[in-house]
Amino acid sequence: MPSTLEKIRILGRNSKYDICASTASSRTKKYPTLFGDSKNWIGATASAGICHSYTPDGRCMSLFKTLYTNKCIYNCSYCFSHNCKQKVSFTPEEYARTFMKLYSMNVVEGIFISSGVCGSADQTTEEMLEAVRLLRNKYHFQGYIHFKCLPGLSQHLLKEAIALSDRISVNTEASTKGYLSEIAEQKDFKNDIITRQRWLKQIRLKHNEEVLKVMKDLKQDNQLEFQEKMIKDRRENGYKKFRWDGAPILNSGQTTQFVVGAAENETDWDLLNRIDWQYKAVDLRRAYFSSFTPIKGTPLANKKAESLAREHRLYQSDWLLRIYHYKLRDLKDVLTEEGNLPTGDPKIHFARHYFKEHGLVDPNHASYQELIRVPGIGPISAKRIINLQSQKIKFKSREDLKSVGVVLKRADPFLIINGRNQTTLSTFFDLDENKSPEKKLGGIV
Amino acid sequence: MNKKKDCLDPLKVIGRAKGFSRRELISKLPRHSKFSPNIIQQIEKLPEVLLRNSGSPMAKKLIRMMREVNTEVYRAIQFTRTEINNRGVLYGVVLLKHRVIDLVLKYFHKRWPQCVICLYNEHTRKTDIINEKATIQELKLPLKEAVEKISKNRPIIPYFEDIQFSGKEIFDTLYQSQNIVERENPRYFKQMIPDKCYELPGLRNGIEKRYISRNKKLNKFL
Known part of the structure; x- marks a missing residue:
């Protein structure tokens, strides 16, 4: 029987490529007491972003991230568990106890619970849920829990997982059915993944709509204050009801992860297309990308590792879609012939393409949509500029822009202020080609 | 920019607030160890314009002092390592030069409302x-005492009794298991945990220390 330490060593190693492990604040000021005000509760998720440790690659290690078991009926060709000869599982009690110890040491902020599929998805999830139930009921932990939905999970278990967790993720792994069958032939893309993502959306929306309706009715009947007072009194007396009726569920939403470069010929366009669809169709909160790394003993052991730069470019493009609200077709214009993103920042490539056609931007007259396309101007500085435009305050020099948070070294080539454009070295050569100034100017620079 | 508006709050003039407001400065600066009432x-x-203008020598000094206070609180929250006993007493060691211990205590109290938190300041x-009622007290005693x-008069709490085992090895094993060798990035790592953080009690003997640069500074050999 392996010890707990041995299990952590094995199951931690098996989950290290699962990189969606950031914490998200799931208790807003509006709903600060999701689990009640009882002083028995331990932990908090109001302040996301506190990291207690960092791995040598600089990633924050804020979650207790191990598999629950590495026994798995699937034989995905990229997976670490595929080759692991030692098959171990936590017991629910052991898992909960180990986490609480680490939490009491102030070295982790929450849990990321994932697993191989041992027997069936429902059987394994039952055990994972038992561990989470112990944490919530026995140890009174009200902190952050990220629960992994296993492929083919039943709806009633998914509902329970939602009630107990802050965030749920379903790993898409590949962008289409064809690419998924290439790397994980036993998984059914539509049934195991997309359907579960749709369920998550439906359950969340249905619950939250009902909640809004209940709250609205109470407000109309002037019972809201009475209801709030009653709930407050009951909580103060140690009443421990999970998720009071007025609280929304799954506050940190659902996420997904892709293995980049495992499937042959899968392009960046395929991946971006898929995440764009997921943002619209299943209310995805965010997507994670993990570069493929060949693991000895797996069917893809001889395949070349995917570069981390590609992963980074995908994150940058995802940011443009998610935060800057670019249209997917905008990004299509900058892709290479193979359908991949070019080397370098996608926003700069896009700006070069866009402003070549539309001309430079005058911050005194530009719209928000135009400003947001300029590298060095983010949503916050764009809003500030629009705010100043509405107050009829004019920008007379580049320094004025700097004071509202614009990064001038990036923005300069695309801006025109008082009819003048700051000349940069890049204007002397064609921006479309990926050549360095040294090569262009024959090594003179 | 319109020159006539120079006397206004820079937030209103340029849309972005720099530095700290007068109110923030007055409330937080007394926490700095080198604070004097003259400030x-x-x-x-x-x-307010001069207070927020980081170009003026006075504002520079104030911003530096405020940053020192805020960073110390944040680092203490991040890197203080604690232990809990079976009677619900959470304890640890901190190194705080400024008067911010109450902020750190309140952070732990929010997470462990039913525990008494003891922090020894080196x-x-x-x-x-x-304590449980959020009352802060100072004792001139070493941590153990x-x-x-x-703990003497407190009852044993069963679920704290469950976690009375050493967690150091568990954390070390978890930390090592998460390391992806091909992704190692010492520069980024050092940015996240600057060298001076290793002087904090929580990281002094922590596993992270094994990954700091092998290049020793000259004064290490003196």
Whole structure:
């Protein structure tokens, strides 16, 4: 029987490529007491972003991230568990106890619970849920829990997982059915993944709509204050009801992860297309990308590792879609012939393409949509500029822009202020080609 | 920019607030170890524009002092390592040069509302305590004695009894298991945990220390 330490060593190693492990604040000021005000509760998720440790690659290690078991009926060709000869599982009690110890040491902020599929998805999830139930009921932990939905999970278990967790993720792994069958032939893309993502959306929306309706009715009947007072009194007396009726569920939403470069010929366009669809169709909160790394003993052991730069470019493009609200077709214009993103920042490539056609931007007259396309101007500085435009305050020099948070070294080539454009070295050569100034100017620079 | 508006709050003029407001400065600066009442007098005399303008020598000094205070709280929250006993007393060691122990105690109290939190400050050599009712007290006792004294009259709590085992090895194993060798990035790692953080009690003997640069500074050999 392996010890707990041995299990952590094995199951931690098996989950290290699962990189969606950031914490998200799931208790807003509006709903600060999701689990009640009882002083028995331990932990908090109001302040996301506190990291207690960092791995040598600089990633924050804020979650207790191990598999629950590495026994798995699937034989995905990229997976670490595929080759692991030692098959171990936590017991629910052991898992909960180990986490609480680490939490009491102030070295982790929450849990990321994932697993191989041992027997069936429902059987394994039952055990994972038992561990989470112990944490919530026995140890009174009200902190952050990220629960992994296993492929083919039943709806009633998914509902329970939602009630107990802050965030749920379903790993898409590949962008289409064809690419998924290439790397994980036993998984059914539509049934195991997309359907579960749709369920998550439906359950969340249905619950939250009902909640809004209940709250609205109470407000109309002037019972809201009475209801709030009653709930407050009951909580103060140690009443421990999970998720009071007025609280929304799954506050940190659902996420997904892709293995980049495992499937042959899968392009960046395929991946971006898929995440764009997921943002619209299943209310995805965010997507994670993990570069493929060949693991000895797996069917893809001889395949070349995917570069981390590609992963980074995908994150940058995802940011443009998610935060800057670019249209997917905008990004299509900058892709290479193979359908991949070019080397370098996608926003700069896009700006070069866009402003070549539309001309430079005058911050005194530009719209928000135009400003947001300029590298060095983010949503916050764009809003500030629009705010100043509405107050009829004019920008007379580049320094004025700097004071509202614009990064001038990036923005300069695309801006025109008082009819003048700051000349940069890049204007002397064609921006479309990926050549360095040294090569262009024959090594003179 | 319109010159006539220079006397206004820069937030209103340029849309972005720099530095700290007068109110923030007056409330937080007394926490700095080198604080003197003269500073408050000067802050009250200076206009808000000058206080927020990081170009002025006074504002530079104030911003530096505020940053030192805020960073110390944040680092203490991040890197303080604690232990809990079976009677619900959470304790640990901190190194706080400024008067911010109450902020750190309140952070732990929010997470462990049913526990008594004891933090021994190596700088002042005193133990500060926050109880279940959020009352803060200072004891001139070493940590061990303070914890024993508080624990004496408290009942054993079963679910804290469950986690009475050493967690150091568990964390070390978890930390090592998460390391992806091909992704190692020492520069980024050092940015996340600067060298001076290893002077904090929590990281002094932590596993992270094994990954800091092998290049020793000259004064290490003296």
